[in-house]
Amino acid sequence: MTPLFSLLFDTLDARLKLRGPSRKVANKVFPHNWSFLLGEVALFSLVVLVATGIFLTMFYRPSTEATVYNGSYELYQGAQLPAAFESILRLSHDVPGGLLFRRIHRGASHLFIAASVLHMLRILLTGAFRRPREVNYHLGIGLITFAFVAGFTGYSLPYDSLAGTGIRIAYSELLSLPLIGDRVAFWIFGGDFPTGDVIPRFFVFHVLVVPGLIIAMVSLHLALVARQRHTQFPVRGVDGHKFILGKPLWPAQFAESATLVLWMAGLLTAAAVFIPWSDVALLGPYVPGEVGNNAQPDWFMFWIDGALRIFPPLEFSVFGLLTVSGPFVAGILLPGFVFTALAAYPFAERRRYGLRGDWHVLTNPLEIPLRAGFMLGIWSFVLLLSAAATSDILSRLTGVSIENVLWFFRITCVLLPPLLGLAINRYAKRRLARHSRTVARSEQEAQVAAASTEVAAGSKPKQPAQAPGSAP
Amino acid sequence: MKQDPKAELRVISRTEPPASKLNDSIVVLTAGGAVLCALVFAVALPLGGPLPLYGGALSLGLLLFGVAIRRYFTDRFPDIEAIELREIPDPDHADEPLSDVEALGPRRSFLKRALIASGALFGIGIAAPPIASLGPAPGGTLLRTAWRPGVRLVTNEGLPVKPDDLAMGGIASIWPQDAIGQERSSVLLLRLTTPPVAPTNLDWVVDNVVAYSKVCTHAGCPVALYREQDDALFCPCHQSTFDPSRGAVPTFGPAARALPQLPLGLDDQGYLVALDDFQAQVGPAFD
Numbered sequence: 001m002t003p004l005f006s007l008l009f010d011t012l013d014a015r016l017k018l019r020g021p022s023r024k025v026a027n028k029v030f031p032h033n034w035s036f037l038l039g040e041v042a043l044f045s046l047v048v049l050v051a052t053g054i055f056l057t058m059f060y061r062p063s064t065e066a067t068v069y070n071g072s073y074e075l076y077q078g079a080q081l082p083a084a085f086e087s088i089l090r091l092s093h094d095v096p097g098g099l100l101f102r103r104i105h106r107g108a109s110h111l112f113i114a115a116s117v118l119h120m121l122r123i124l125l126t127g128a129f130r131r132p133r134e135v136n137y138h139l140g141i142g143l144i145t146f147a148f149v150a151g152f153t154g155y156s157l158p159y160d161s162l163a164g165t166g167i168r169i170a171y172s173e174l175l176s177l178p179l180i181g182d183r184v185a186f187w188i189f190g191g192d193f194p195t196g197d198v199i200p201r202f203f204v205f206h207v208l209v210v211p212g213l214i215i216a217m218v219s220l221h222l223a224l225v226a227r228q229r230h231t232q233f234p235v236r237g238v239d240g241h242k243f244i245l246g247k248p249l250w251p252a253q254f255a256e257s258a259t260l261v262l263w264m265a266g267l268l269t270a271a272a273v274f275i276p277w278s279d280v281a282l283l284g285p286y287v288p289g290e291v292g293n294n295a296q297p298d299w300f301m302f303w304i305d306g307a308l309r310i311f312p313p314l315e316f317s318v319f320g321l322l323t324v325s326g327p328f329v330a331g332i333l334l335p336g337f338v339f340t341a342l343a344a345y346p347f348a349e350r351r352r353y354g355l356r357g358d359w360h361v362l363t364n365p366l367e368i369p370l371r372a373g374f375m376l377g378i379w380s381f382v383l384l385l386s387a388a389a390t391s392d393i394l395s396r397l398t399g400v401s402i403e404n405v406l407w408f409f410r411i412t413c414v415l416l417p418p419l420l421g422l423a424i425n426r427y428a429k430r431r432l433a434r435h436s437r438t439v440a441r442s443e444q445e446a447q448v449a450a451a452s453t454e455v456a457a458g459s460k461p462k463q464p465a466q467a468p469g470s471a472p
Numbered sequence: 473m474k475q476d477p478k479a480e481l482r483v484i485s486r487t488e489p490p491a492s493k494l495n496d497s498i499v500v501l502t503a504g505g506a507v508l509c510a511l512v513f514a515v516a517l518p519l520g521g522p523l524p525l526y527g528g529a530l531s532l533g534l535l536l537f538g539v540a541i542r543r544y545f546t547d548r549f550p551d552i553e554a555i556e557l558r559e560i561p562d563p564d565h566a567d568e569p570l571s572d573v574e575a576l577g578p579r580r581s582f583l584k585r586a587l588i589a590s591g592a593l594f595g596i597g598i599a600a601p602p603i604a605s606l607g608p609a610p611g612g613t614l615l616r617t618a619w620r621p622g623v624r625l626v627t628n629e630g631l632p633v634k635p636d637d638l639a640m641g642g643i644a645s646i647w648p649q650d651a652i653g654q655e656r657s658s659v660l661l662l663r664l665t666t667p668p669v670a671p672t673n674l675d676w677v678v679d680n681v682v683a684y685s686k687v688c689t690h691a692g693c694p695v696a697l698y699r700e701q702d703d704a705l706f707c708p709c710h711q712s713t714f715d716p717s718r719g720a721v722p723t724f725g726p727a728a729r730a731l732p733q734l735p736l737g738l739d740d741q742g743y744l745v746a747l748d749d750f751q752a753q754v755g756p757a758f759d
Contacts, residue, residue, distance in 0.1 A: 012697045017751050020479060029556040047586040097517045100527045125618045165693055168655075169709065172692035175614075175758035182614055182758045192614065193692075194655055229558050248481055252552065255545030266534030273527035289645060289658035289686055291694045295708045301740060308476035308691060308726060309710045315757050325757035372682045392711060402711055402723055445665035 029446060030253040031232035031246035035126075038119040038259065044261045045112035046218065046238060052105040053207065059095055061087035062203035064159060064196055073281060084159040084199050084287040092281065095160060099279070103272035109154060110277075111268065113147050113300045118210060120144060120342075124375055126362035128231045129346045130355070136224040139217055141343050144284045146214050153206040155298050163297055166287025169308075173331045178322035194288060233362050234450060240361035256282060296389060306388030307334050310409045338378065356442045363446070368439055369428035377421025386411045475479035495547040509533030530705065578590070606619040614758055617685075618651035619734060619746040625661065625683065625712070626652065632743040633681040638663035643698045656754055658686040659692065659734055660705065661744070662716050671719035676735045678744065682732035684720045686710055687755040690727040705731070 012292040013019050030036075061067075064387055073093040081089070091098040120140060123129050131136035152170070156163045158294045171193040174185035190197030238245050247253055283292075297305050311330035317323050349355065352370050365372045387394075388409035395402040432438065435453065440446035489495075512529035515521075624632045627648045638644060638661065646659040664680045674684060684705070688695050693709035704723065705714040712727035714720040720731035732754055735747035 015558070024479045027479060027556075029554050058513050096520055097526070100523055100530075145649060163711065168693060169691045172690075172756040175692075175756055177759070179759055182609075182610035184759070186610050187603060188606070190607045192610075192656065229556070238555075242558055244558060245484075246556075248552060248554050251549045255541060255549075259542045262534050262538030262541065266531045266538060269531035269534060270525055273531060274523050287695075288653050288655035289647075289694050291696045291708055293697070293708050295693065305710075311726050313722060313726055313728035323757045327730060327756060329724070331691075390520065392708070406711060406725070 003209070007054045007073065014428035026250035027247065028226070028249045028253075029246045030249060031230050031244055033233055035122045036230070038115050038122055038451070040257060040260060041111055041264060042119055043218065043222075043234075044257075044264050045108045045268075047107040047261065048212065048265055049112060050211065050215075051104060052101045054213075055101050056091065056098075056105060057088055057207055058206050059091040059098065060084070060203070062157070064194070064199050075281065081285050082199075084157060085280070088158045089281060090277070093440060094376045097457075100269070100272055102278045103276070104268050106278035107242045107268045107271045108277070109151055110299075111264075113144075113151055116144050116147050122380070124342075124345070124371075125365045125370065126231070126233075127172040127349075127359065127371065128362060129363075130359035131346075131350065132228060132358050133224075133231070134346050136221060136228070137346060138343055139221050139224070141273055141339065143214060143217050143221065146210055146217070150210045150214065151298055151300055153202045153210065156202050157199065157206060158280045159286050160283040160291060161286050161290065162283055162295065162297075163280075164288070165201075166297055167286075168193060169297075173327055176323075176325050176328035177334065178318075178324055178328065181328075194286075228361070231360050233448075238342055238451050239447065241358075241447065244360075253435070260262045292425060294393065296393075299386070300390035302386035303338075303382045304331055304335055306385035306391075306409070307331065308387050309391055310385075310413060312410070315374065338382065341374075341378060345371075350375075353439045356445075358444050361443060361446070366424075366428045366431055369425045372428040373421040373425030375423045379404070380420050381413065381417035384409065384416060388413065481552070482555050483552055484555050487551045489547050489551070492547055499540050499543045499547070502536045504541065506533045506537035506540060506613065507524055509536065509555070513577045526651075587670050610758075614755070615658075615753070617657040617749055617754055618648040618654050619657060619749045620648075621746065621748050623746045624649040624739065624740065625659065625736075625744040625746070628652065633661065634742050635663070635681045635738075635744065638681060640680075641665045641700075646683065656687055658697065660716075660731075662698075664703075664717055666721075668717045670715070671721065671730070673733055673735070675735075676733055676747065678736050678738060679745070682735065683714065683736050683744075684714075684716065684731040685734065685750060685754045686731075688727060689722075689729040689731060689753075689756060690725070692756045695731060 009018070052308040061083045065083045066080045067083040067086045069079050069081050069086045069089055071077070071090050071094040073089055076089060077084075087439040088102075092102060093099065097217075123137060123140065138413070156167050156170075172184055172187055173179040174188060177184055188190070189195055190199070190201065231242055232244060232246070236242055237247050293467065296302070308327060311326045311334075314329060315323065348369055349368065365375060388406070391405045392402060394400070397404045398405075407454070437449060437453070440449055511524045513533065516526035516529065516694050518609070525641065530742045533587045570620065584759065612656045618736070626632055626649045628645060628647070629651060630649070633646065635645065640663055642663050644661045647653065647721060648657050648659075651657050661683050664682060667680055668674070668677055668682055676682070684695075686694050686696070687705045688709070689713045690710055693707050695705050695707045695712070697706040697708055698704075699706045699713075703715070703717060706724070707713075710726050712725035713723050714731050716728070717721050719733060722728065722730065730752070732752035734748040734750060737745055737747045739745045
C-alpha cells in the first residue's frame with residue numbers, strides 16, 4: 001500500500017470500520033472458467049455504454065422537427081432534416097471524436113446484448129439456474145428483456161430510414177394487441193404514428209428509464225451472486241457442494257477484471273476504427289411512406305422479424321369484439337412463449353426428475369436428457385427464425401425465389417427444432433443407460449455417482465467429501 | 473488486533489513467480505507506451521486529426537495499459553488458490569420471527585385485508601389517470617385517412633397528377649393534397665399495362681390508372697417495391713406480395729388482407745382526385 005492510500009484508508013477506517021469487511025471482500029474466492037467471463041464482459045460493456053452514452057447525450061436532440069443542417073458533411077448541406085438526424089450528423093461530422101464515440105457506443109451495445117445472451121446460454125446449459133439461484137436467473141431474463149428494449153430504442157433514435165421503419169413495425173405490433181391495441185399504441189406513441197412525441201419518449205426510455213432499470217437490476221444480480229456464492233464446475237477431490245475452490249478477489253480476480261475491461265475497451269475502440277457500424281448518413285433520414293431494400297432490424301431482433309416473415313396470413317375477428325392477427329401471434333405471442341418457456345424451465349426440470357435440495361456444482365447438459373432436448377429445441381428454433389429474417393438476402397444470393405426460401409424456413413422452423421430436441425434427448429438417455437446411471441436427484445447423490453464412475457473408469461479412487469484446508 | 477478467523481483466506485496452493493528483470497521492463501515499457509498513446513489521442517482529437525489516428529492511439533493505449541496491469545500482477549504477487557466454505561442456509565431459523573413488535577389485542581384479520589385492498593385500489597386510482605393522459609383516445613382515428621371526396625392526388629413535391637403523367641407500367645408515390653407526409657394516407661398510383669380485373673373495383677379505375685393504399689396490411693411498412701417480372705407489389709419488410717391487377721389481393725407472404733383501393737376519379741381540370749375515403753381498413757389490424 002502506498003502511503004497516501006494507507007492514510008486515506010486509515011482515515012476512513014477510523015470512522016467507518018472498514019478493515020474487517022474489506023478483508024472479507026478481498027478474500028472472496030472466485031472459481032475460474034473462461035465461460036464465467038461472459039457475464040463480466042456484459043457488465044463491462046454496460047460500463048462502456050454508460051460512459052460513451054453520457055457524451056452522446058450532450059449533443060443529441062430528441063425531436064423530429066425540421067431543421068436545416070449547416071455542418072461540414074456535404075451531402076446534406078442546407079438540407080431540411082428531422083432534428084434528431086441533423087444532430088447525429090453534427091455529432092458525427094462536426095464534433096471532434098463524435099463519430100468514434102458513437103461507433104464505440106454502438107459496438108458496445110452489440111457486445112452487451114451478445115455477451116448477455118451467451119451468458120444466459122451458459123447458465124442454462126450448465127444448470128446454474130437450479131435452486132437456490134432461480135431468483136437470480138429470472139432477474140437475468142428480465143435484464144435481457146430490458147437489454148433488447150435499450151437496443152431497440154437506441155437503434156430508433158437517429159431517426160434514419162431504417163429506424164423509422166422499425167418504429168412503424170413496433171407501432172403495428174402494439175396495435176395488434178387484441179382489444180386494447182389501439183389504446184396502448186396511442187399511450188406509448190402519443191397518438192397515431194408518426195407523432196412528434198415518439199422520439200422524445202424513446203429518448204427518455206433509452207437514456208433514463210431503461211438504463212436506470214438495467215443498472216438497478218445488475219446491482220441486484222451481482223449482490224445475489226455475492227450472497228449466494230458462485231457455482232463451479234466439478235473439481236476432482238473437492239466437495240463442490242460445501243466448498244468453493246478458486247482465486248481470491250485480491251489480487252487475482254481484480255487483476256483479471258482490470259485487464260479484461262481495458263482490453264475490451266481497446267478492442268471495441270479498434271473495432272470502431274475499422275467498422276463504420278453507426279454511420280447512418282448514407283441511410284438518409286426517415287421519410288414517411290418510404291423504405292429501401294434490405295429492411296432488417298438489429299441482429300438480436302432477427303428472430304422476431306423472421307417469425308413475422310414466415311408466419312402464414314392470419315387475421316380473424318372474435319365476435320366483432322377483438323381481432324387476432326399474424327403480427328400478434330408471431331410478434332408478441334411467440335416471443336412471449338419463448339421467454340415463458342425459458343423462465344419456466346428450472347421448475348420443469350426440478351419436477352421432471354424430482355430434484356431435491358440446493359445445487360452448486362455445474363453439470364454437463366447431456367447428464368440431464370430433458371435439459372439437452374429443451375436447449376437444442378428452443379435455441380435451434382430461435383436461430384432458424386433469425387436466419388429467416390435474411391430471407392430476401394438469401395434469395396438474392398442463391399437465386400432461389402423468395403417464395404421457396406420462405407417455404408424452406410416455414411417447414412424447417414416447425415419440424416427441425418422438435419426433431420433435434422427429441423434426437424438429443426434420446427441420445428442423452430442412451431448415454432446414461434450405457435453407463436447404467438440415472439439422473440441424480442440431489443447434489444450429494446450426483447457426487448457419489450461421479451466418484452463411482454471415476455472408480456469404474458480406472459482412475460484413482462478419491463474421497464469426494466474431503467477438502468483440503470477444511471479443518472479449522 | 474483481533475483476528476476474525478472466518479475472514480482468513482484458506483490457501484491451498486501458492487506459487488511464487490521467479491523474479492524477472494524482463495518483466496519489470498515490460499511493465500514500464502507498456503505503461504509508458506500507454507501514456508504516449510494517450511498523448512497522441514489528446515493532441516490529435518482536438519486538432520481534428522483523422523479518426524484512424526486518434527482512434528488507433530486510444531485503442532492501442534488501452535490494450536497496452538491492460539498488458540502493463542497484467543504483467544505487474546502476475547510478477548509481483550503469488551499465484552494463490554484458495555478455498556471458501558459455502559454458507560448453507562440454516563433451516564433451524566425458519567420459525568424465527570421477522571420482527572419483534574406485534575400488533576396489539578386480538579387478531580383483526582379483517583382490518584388487515586381492508587387496508588391491503590384499499591391500498592391496491594388507491595394505487596390503481598392514482599396511477600391510471602396519468603397513463604390515460606399519455607395519448608388521446610383512438611376513437612375513429614384509425615378508421616379514417618386524409619382522403620375526402622374531391623381531394624387531389626399530389627406527388628411528394630405537391631404537384632397534382634393527370635393519368636397521362638404516368639407512363640404505361642409506371643408507378644408513383646402519392647399523397648392527399650394538404651396532407652403530404654401523413655403516413656396512413658400514402659398511396660401507390662399505378663398505370664397498368666393491361667386492364668385490371670375483379671376484385672378491383674373498375675368504377676374507381678381511370679384509363680388503367682389505379683390507386684392502392686401504400687401501407688402494408690401486415691405490419692404497416694410502405695409497400696414500396698414494384699417487381700416487374702411478375703407485376704407484383706412487394707413489401708421489403710416481410711415480403712408480403714400483392715397483385716395490383718386483381719384488387720391488390722395478397723398473393724404471398726404474411727399479409728392477410730388486400731391493400732385498400734382508393735376511389736379514383738377526375739376533376740373538371742383533368743387531375744386525378746379521390747371520390748371518397750378508402751372503403752376498407754387501411755394498414756395493419758388493430759384491437
